[in-house]
Amino acid sequence: MPQDAAGSEQIEQRITARYDLLSPAERLLADHLMRHYPVAGLFSMPHLAKEAGISTPTVLRLVQKLGFRGYPDFQSQLRHEVETRLESPLAKHERWTQGVPGSHILNRFADAVLANLTSTLGRIDHAEFDACADLLADPQRQLRVTGGRITHALADYLVRQLGIVRPGVAALPALSSAWPPALLDLRRGDVLIVFDIRRYESGVLQICELAADCGAEIVLFTDPWTSPVADLARFRFSAQIEVPSAWDSTVALLVLVETFLAAVQERNWPTTRDRMERLEVLYAQARLFRRGRGSRG
Amino acid sequence: MPQDAAGSEQIEQRITARYDLLSPAERLLADHLMRHYPVAGLFSMPHLAKEAGISTPTVLRLVQKLGFRGYPDFQSQLRHEVETRLESPLAKHERWTQGVPGSHILNRFADAVLANLTSTLGRIDHAEFDACADLLADPQRQLRVTGGRITHALADYLVRQLGIVRPGVAALPALSSAWPPALLDLRRGDVLIVFDIRRYESGVLQICELAADCGAEIVLFTDPWTSPVADLARFRFSAQIEVPSAWDSTVALLVLVETFLAAVQERNWPTTRDRMERLEVLYAQARLFRRGRGSRG
DNA sequence: CGAACTCTGAAAAAATATTGACAGAGCCTG
DNA sequence: CAGGCTCTGTCAATATTTTTTCAGAGTTCG
CATH class of the missing domain: 3.40.50.10490 (Glucose-6-phosphate isomerase like protein; domain 1)
Structure with missing residues (x-):
């Protein structure tokens, strides 16, 4: 199901989808972004470049390869993702932090596992x-x-x-x-x-x-x-x-x-x-x- | 338990704590921030000012009243909050991370595992x-x-x-x-x-x-x-x-x-x-x- | 009613971020 | 091993953001 445009695609997905088109330095950045997703991308370009160990033009080249017009465009999309994740219907993480009965198995299971872990390790x-x-x-x-x-x-x-x-x-x-x-x-x-x-x-x-x-x-x-x-x-x-x-x-x-x-x-x-x-x-x-x-x- | 400085306080809390010290225009902004918390604060100052219907100096005055040195300082704290919200919605770490975090391997490992889990499942x-x-x-x-x-x-x-x-x-x-x-x-x-x-x-x-x-x-x-x-x-x-x-x-x-x-x-x-x-x-x-x-x- | 005050935004100044141009480094290929 | 290629960082330009300055508007109070 190929997206015609990169429109509403998640940035994570864009990265994985185009990972093989990326150069080594760009992959360093992509890895950093994935590892600290999505907060890493909310920093300024120089800061992000420094964290990932590459230069600002490389940052720009990556976001352009991902289909964005520029870094502000990229950040805008990222903020949107953070918003839907955090803000909207008390998004995903909240879905499983509160064990509403009848919720998705992922939520119920994750609940139990987290409880087990804290109890075990404590x-x-x-x-x-x-x-x-x-x-x-x-x-x-x-x-x-x-x-x-x-x-x-x-x-x-x-x-x-x-x-x-x-x-x-x-x-x-x-x-x-x-x-x-x-x-x-x-x-x-x-x-x-x-x-x-x-x-x-x-x-x-x-x-x-x-x-x-x-x-x-x-x-x-x-x-x-x-x-x-x-x-x-x-x-x-x-x-x-x-x-x-x-x-x-x-x-x-x-x-x-x-x-x-x-x-x-x-x-x-x-x-x-x-x-x-x-x-x-x-x-x-x-x-x-x-x-x-x-x-x- | 009065905080001497506004150190690690949550921004939401800072706002509510000082709400009655704020001027009308500042309250407009504070309301906007609370209403679209925390993503609103991740935008640039002009954008935020426009959304809230006030001017950029007012934004700056508010964040300074909240105890930040400047807008970048404010955003830095906000990103940190976003991160902790997304990565580990359970601030329950303290329960078993008593003492210095990162001391015993059990704590460090458990920290990492919990972060991995929340991030993965989310x-x-x-x-x-x-x-x-x-x-x-x-x-x-x-x-x-x-x-x-x-x-x-x-x-x-x-x-x-x-x-x-x-x-x-x-x-x-x-x-x-x-x-x-x-x-x-x-x-x-x-x-x-x-x-x-x-x-x-x-x-x-x-x-x-x-x-x-x-x-x-x-x-x-x-x-x-x-x-x-x-x-x-x-x-x-x-x-x-x-x-x-x-x-x-x-x-x-x-x-x-x-x-x-x-x-x-x-x-x-x-x-x-x-x-x-x-x-x-x-x-x-x-x-x-x-x-x-x-x-x- | 006017002086002193606070609040606010326009506009300029400073700082910083973003983008583009370019050149050196490394690598394949002939 | 030279030529063409890609990749990547340095540096300069451009644009934007952040901060400061300042003056007008509104308010309070004697």
Whole structure:
């Protein structure tokens, strides 16, 4: 559905639609605009140029490429967008900040997620978090990760990302018959990271008991109902998971996981950076990545 | 609690607080500003004066009475307010950001995640969301899902959960040599769901092109920089992903995914419920679950 | 009724923003 | 490696905005 004119198109859309026509400096600006949308564009041209790290003529060239006659024209449209977003029928953000029953699923869901997040994060003890991050950052300890039906993806994510930051990270196998060999080289002091939210699965408790017998430290991510694994765990973090859906939400857990990833990588930054650089080299050698969509031949 | 200076007060509050100190012409302007708050103040001084029916010096006198050094100073504060309104309508940060903001990694991370979420969700067009949910809920269409290095876990999660709601959902294989057979029974109108955030991987684009040639509809989840797949996609949802970490965050994407899951299951609830019940029976037969920790036996 | 006062906008002055012209830098291509 | 190309910033011009100055209009009060 091609717009004949750029008339009422959103600026965001104009940018994405023409992104491949943009030059490198223009993309710097476009990225900046998108990242701080829409307020960034309300500043004066010199200010905006400085923030984006480019020059004023480039700003002008971009807005002209986007179909505006000049910078004032661009700002005028932007103000209009801000207006409809903020001012008019108490626009979009307000639609989901107040949980009117019967509103759109996006609003209801976002409401629940935000409530879960604030509640989850507000309850975490900073000292406990730091102690756990220290544990996970200790290169002497091997890490093993496991999850249940819903949390499997989370466990997978943690393994992949943490495996970049440090060595000795692996997921436990899915089949219980494969557990004994996997526990074979678990040493005292190694760490088992467990995700276990309701519909606690029997297998998860079993493997925690096995690992505890081997002298492993257990880190548990769970829900407020607290899984049976809690008694075995050295560290325990519980997240709010209820949303308007037939299932529970893993968003708060993911935030925890990502925060731990950030904390661990911060704790041993030289090593992390070194590993990441080597990873980049390997990726480059494998020619796995291409450029963004601008790499015109 | 008297503010010594007008420091961080909201402009609306400043106006109401000093309203009775204002002259008639200034009140005209104040009324206009309040009536079209906050966008009115983003215009230039001549424009604003004309709209309010007064002259530019009066505008200047008002903003000075409000405690600003000049009109640019006033606009700067106003932009800041617009930003906080748009980015985080919940000023609830204080609840768990007690102390210096940006101190503990938990606070910094949570700040970023909340900003990402509000910004991401505020930008989603409800109609587009609904249309896409309709597409995903259509049992006639098969669904295939794929992701990149970071988003793989997300794709996996979507497959598992959506696979409970409806039949015909599968992940694409990881190895590109396995793609052609996987695409073999892709029919016109089937849907390919793609996660592609920066460090866009070449394989993702390739498989999208293949699928598009087969007549598949493409649904893209990406970042604000817009992946090259965007041109091929029927639906495109972009999420904010920046956090204080060496990596990007997939939290906002996960919220999108979970919201879609809720929307799809809602659209075909009888079928979903039926499938979930049968799943429960199967799980029970496999004796996979145990009770919560009260069931000491 | 007139002097002193405040309020207000016109107009000039200063500051700043926007736009255009141009040239150096980098890159493909022959 | 030279010529043509695009991209990008510096600088100058033009336009606009911001601020100041000032005088007329209206009001209050003795």
